[in-house]
Amino acid sequence: MLADHQLLRIPGPSPIPPSVQRAMVQPMIGHRGQEAKQLIQTIRPKLKPIFGTDQDVVVITGSGTAGLETAVVNTVKAGDEVLVIVTGSFGDRFAKICESYQIRVRRLDVEWGNALDPNQVKVLLEENPTIKAVFATFCETSTGVLNPIQALSEMVHQSSDALLVVDGVSCIGGVDTKMDEWGIDILVTGSQKAFMLPAGLTFVAASERAWNVIENNEQSRFYLDLKKYRDNLIKDSTPFTPALSLLFGLEQVLQLFEAEGLSNVYKRHQTMMEMTRAAANALKLPLLTSDVAASPTVTAIRPADFQAEDLRKVLKQEFALSVAGGQQHLKGEIFRIGHMGYCAPADILQIVAILEIALKRIGKNVPLGSGTAAAQEVYLKKEAY
Amino acid sequence: MLADHQLLRIPGPSPIPPSVQRAMVQPMIGHRGQEAKQLIQTIRPKLKPIFGTDQDVVVITGSGTAGLETAVVNTVKAGDEVLVIVTGSFGDRFAKICESYQIRVRRLDVEWGNALDPNQVKVLLEENPTIKAVFATFCETSTGVLNPIQALSEMVHQSSDALLVVDGVSCIGGVDTKMDEWGIDILVTGSQKAFMLPAGLTFVAASERAWNVIENNEQSRFYLDLKKYRDNLIKDSTPFTPALSLLFGLEQVLQLFEAEGLSNVYKRHQTMMEMTRAAANALKLPLLTSDVAASPTVTAIRPADFQAEDLRKVLKQEFALSVAGGQQHLKGEIFRIGHMGYCAPADILQIVAILEIALKRIGKNVPLGSGTAAAQEVYLKKEAY
Numbered sequence: 218m219l220a221d222h223q224l225l226r227i228p229g230p231s232p233i234p235p236s237v238q239r240a241m242v243q244p245m246i247g248h249r250g251q252e253a254k255q256l257i258q259t260i261r262p263k264l265k266p267i268f269g270t271d272q273d274v275v276v277i278t279g280s281g282t283a284g285l286e287t288a289v290v291n292t293v294k295a296g297d298e299v300l301v302i303v304t305g306s307f308g309d310r311f312a313k314i315c316e317s318y319q320i321r322v323r324r325l326d327v328e329w330g331n332a333l334d335p336n337q338v339k340v341l342l343e344e345n346p347t348i349k350a351v352f353a354t355f356c357e358t359s360t361g362v363l364n365p366i367q368a369l370s371e372m373v374h375q376s377s378d379a380l381l382v383v384d385g386v387s388c389i390g391g392v393d394t395k396m397d398e399w400g401i402d403i404l405v406t407g408s409q410k411a412f413m414l415p416a417g418l419t420f421v422a423a424s425e426r427a428w429n430v431i432e433n434n435e436q437s438r439f440y441l442d443l444k445k446y447r448d449n450l451i452k453d454s455t456p457f458t459p460a461l462s463l464l465f466g467l468e469q470v471l472q473l474f475e476a477e478g479l480s481n482v483y484k485r486h487q488t489m490m491e492m493t494r495a496a497a498n499a500l501k502l503p504l505l506t507s508d509v510a511a512s513p514t515v516t517a518i519r520p521a522d523f524q525a526e527d528l529r530k531v532l533k534q535e536f537a538l539s540v541a542g543g544q545q546h547l548k549g550e551i552f553r554i555g556h557m558g559y560c561a562p563a564d565i566l567q568i569v570a571i572l573e574i575a576l577k578r579i580g581k582n583v584p585l586g587s588g589t590a591a592a593q594e595v596y597l598k599k600e601a602y
Numbered sequence: 603m604l605a606d607h608q609l610l611r612i613p614g615p616s617p618i619p620p621s622v623q624r625a626m627v628q629p630m631i632g633h634r635g636q637e638a639k640q641l642i643q644t645i646r647p648k649l650k651p652i653f654g655t656d657q658d659v660v661v662i663t664g665s666g667t668a669g670l671e672t673a674v675v676n677t678v679k680a681g682d683e684v685l686v687i688v689t690g691s692f693g694d695r696f697a698k699i700c701e702s703y704q705i706r707v708r709r710l711d712v713e714w715g716n717a718l719d720p721n722q723v724k725v726l727l728e729e730n731p732t733i734k735a736v737f738a739t740f741c742e743t744s745t746g747v748l749n750p751i752q753a754l755s756e757m758v759h760q761s762s763d764a765l766l767v768v769d770g771v772s773c774i775g776g777v778d779t780k781m782d783e784w785g786i787d788i789l790v791t792g793s794q795k796a797f798m799l800p801a802g803l804t805f806v807a808a809s810e811r812a813w814n815v816i817e818n819n820e821q822s823r824f825y826l827d828l829k830k831y832r833d834n835l836i837k838d839s840t841p842f843t844p845a846l847s848l849l850f851g852l853e854q855v856l857q858l859f860e861a862e863g864l865s866n867v868y869k870r871h872q873t874m875m876e877m878t879r880a881a882a883n884a885l886k887l888p889l890l891t892s893d894v895a896a897s898p899t900v901t902a903i904r905p906a907d908f909q910a911e912d913l914r915k916v917l918k919q920e921f922a923l924s925v926a927g928g929q930q931h932l933k934g935e936i937f938r939i940g941h942m943g944y945c946a947p948a949d950i951l952q953i954v955a956i957l958e959i960a961l962k963r964i965g966k967n968v969p970l971g972s973g974t975a976a977a978q979e980v981y982l983k984k985e986a987y
Binding site for chain 2: 218219220221222224234235236237242472473474476477481485536537538559560561562563564566567569570571573574577578584585586587588589590592593594596597
């Protein structure tokens, strides 16, 4: 096999564009100097449209999980009651974080692969008026579900005073998001998915309502204290030494978003999702999620008549193509294709054509080219952009 | 379109593997120090099997054309008579180099797209016993022809004392080559094709017979004097400051060749050629060359019922896929797909699937997926390696 050839199509980390790689190897700078200040000045306004907010988006050096924990410790405290909607392993993580802070968690467990139902949330909130915050996952990476956050937000605000905290790690930057218009109170994402960067940065924005809560929240926190980040960001600075090379990369990512146009970025992700799903249907590979619940950034397939791990092994060994397996109880049951960030429709064609060969290799009698043709047909129906 | 996304599938320069890119940004070293000596020591033995020779392969900092000129000025001189076999624009270049040194050129012009016929060469050599050297092109980049160098070599040595000088720029490293066994006297290649490097290095090896001629050849030359390179190489050195970052990259390329195994490298190129040709046939795209004359590194297609340039425009604008056009009288008549170096069968699947869409875009009624299926079938018949 061609050495040093890798096709990374897991739902994050995602591949890094070459110009972003180059940006990240710029000579190091001091984090308190004029260069760092200018870097943050450039980045700061450009993050807002991606979140769909007029609020500042703070940048914290940490994994996505640090962003989720930031959302928790800044908005609620030990003893508070919260509702955590669990549609997969990342909803579960929100619950675990809350529990480790002795926050009382009411879980709404949704079958993995399904989207949350806002009406169920409404009932729970009306029954439990003491709930201070609702935690939800926008794109559930473990299942490829895109939850209906706009509808959820309307329902939460209609039926309670709770804050709505949203984990957008695996979709922000790939899915049109209107934080302010929809009424999301805290929105979190990470750098290693649709943001086309290595892991190491997490992004958090808060609504005015949320800031009022944050100001007064008594939960102890130091590194993850949002106020520190906000107060420094106003001065184009950071409270702690940031991962500067990732900020160099972020500056370039934001230029790439501008060059393509955010609306085109979102259309591209939508097209890639539709191509992947059409190919799966043509190849009779059962999709884990319904069309309406599907995320533009990741697609999960639950094979009915072969082992997902057998297929993954062929993809990796013969084509150096990495797709993800399942998590927790879906381990071995599904495989997940990431189509986010630095990924083009041309890459979906490649993944699908490889998939067809790999299915043959494991003994499936698929018509060669049929998945590819289905993906091509989807593409051709779209306006070229 | 996804910004900063390029699919470079011209017949060189070819894409650079990431580990080679990383190798090339190592800190600069002095060219007369111990590090440079060690670098050359590592590289030197590993070049020989790629050429199929026990002779040293000298590395000259220059384009492939500098390598061709090296071959000329070291073996013949003004007034000498040579035979140049012209099967395309790079054969033509050999003739131009010779003519600029007042070497008397007898051209054997072969219709572009066809391979040379050793029997024709035999006749010419027997009629012209004063011919000192025969210049031939192994892979003619401009047409995708792989000339029968082994058969040519036998014929040249049977029918004359002329040296056989071979331009292997666009195939050495992608095609099994046995310089010593076949009796090639001078073999030249460049860094930017199957060697997976940027342009800037050219490689030249000479047979013992050739070295005897080189020692005594009276043609003036300084930078391109092979003796200088050989005499320095014996001491793990170079006569002039070499392109050290390219040598860093070369060291890594040779490691990648070792990791894959040279025989696997050649099999991969053969597979990619067959996949490309099968797809072209399935899509009713006329191949410029016959199966027997086809090169494993580049495939030329001569469309019968559409403009090659219209297709190239769609490939580039909509998919950032670069394929080459035609040269000289084939300009606008053909397009050429490079499948050499850092290119895997998975990339051929991608190129073909894109091609199908582009053909639709320019109004051709091709069955979607049919070219892909043909390429997949070729792949599946091969042993996995």
